[in-house]
Amino acid sequence: MRIAITHRTRYDFEEPVVHALQRLRLTPKSTSGQSIIEWSMNMEGAHRELEYEDHNCNTTTLVAVEPGIQQVKIECRGLVDTNDNAGVIGRHAGHLPIWHFAGQSKMTKPGSAMKAIVSGMADSDDRLDMLHELSAKVLDKVRYETGRTTSETTAEEAAEAGHGVCQDHAHIFIGCARHLGIPARYVSGYLMMEDRVMQEAGHAWAEAFIKDLGWVGFDISNGISPDARYVRVATGKDYSEAAPITGISFGGSGDSLSVELEVSQQTVEQ
Template sequence: MTEIRRLSVRHITTYAYDAPQSWGLLRLRLTPRSHRFQRVLSWSVTLEGARRELGYEDHHRNLVDLASLEPGASTVIIRCEGEVEVTDNAGVLGSQGGFAPLWLFLRETPRTRPGPACSALVSRVMAAESETLNRLHALTRALAEGIVFAPGATDVASTGEEALAHGRGVCQDHAHAFLACARAMGVPARYVSGYLLMDRIEQEASHAWAEAWIEGLGWVGFDPANCICPDHRYIRLATGLDYGEASPVSGSRRGTGDESLSVHVEVAAQ
């Protein structure tokens, strides 16, 4: 029997600046798309200290909003709320969509460039398994064991190779290491940002995992941080070659003073 779950999300991102800012631009990938296994029932993004300028669909088919900081803003608050119905399909999404060709997802990025640790893992996995799907499941298990979840051990600029070599990281690092290894095997793979229903409602951050292209199945999700394929507890927000192309919020600003960031996420089953 197919399992379907309705999830509610409340996601608040707050930027606080030591001094008023003269200019700033934010890129928001905070609106999920409906697809065969994910139906967006309601969703809203509201801003304080900034205003939406325009929305567009990028080359990965992510829904993107551009927002500018209000002149003199010292605090920016981004609130997302909505409900999404998700169907469990064992991580299988199916055929390629969007404008990007599959060969694009074999491209290395600075965050997903393999080094000695990734190369050694790839050699072990490929020697042990002959089929692509089995190799990717084995890779997922190896990364779950090889990178201990350790908040603060890495940052947004860290690479998958660094996390695997040091054996510490967060879900972003698990995803980057998976991408580095999968692409080294010749398998197209992409980064996914989104939300995960956990055993608690309040969370410190959104979630990240990976998807790989398997002939005959299409895109299939793998979450090395939890050693499973995404199911009806996962909401997909955006995809890209790495975190930089799928991050929920990115941007630049012009002004003096330091910036502090706080994130509050709530995911609950309805």
């Protein structure tokens, strides 16, 4: 499947910025199940400082905001070819060992609510089935509901509240999988939806490492493993390592962020 993506991000500042740096993880990975046909990144009010591959093998672009500006626009546009591998990414690659993804982070550390989700789940030789069961249990206990959590909400807080979005579902699944002794990581990316092209934000899901299969994806919010409609952009121990945009600014106040996202299927000419 060929997927076309246009991702526009705009920052507005009430006062002129003196200094600001932004770290962008907005370039999809060339990896198992997907290949990048073309990808461009253009910006107004900022300029590239450097581009590098971080410790999670994410293409990372560091940009500096022009002094004195009050608005920054970043537009990414490209085409990605994808295959349906039933969520299987395969062997581990990168700079970090597998055991790094077995340890909890501040965002994924389980408390009583998350431990209740995995209560009664015994370790099994068929870890694939066990993880699908875990995915279903997380969705059953934590309903999908927007506007109730933020990017700072921890997995345990969302589990206690009983509601959240894809980021929360991924964090809860990851924390529970690690509690069961299974390495897991966070994935940020895009999902082509059947009923609309325009979207308000990107998507997030989780991957767990299973012997003989390698990394396998689980979209907890939709109750499936990723297929050809999914585009992987960044991975990390939790959201903080895979966030599309992070940064700091000085001299600007009251900043606001708006996102326009278009994801659609394109016809491949023979």
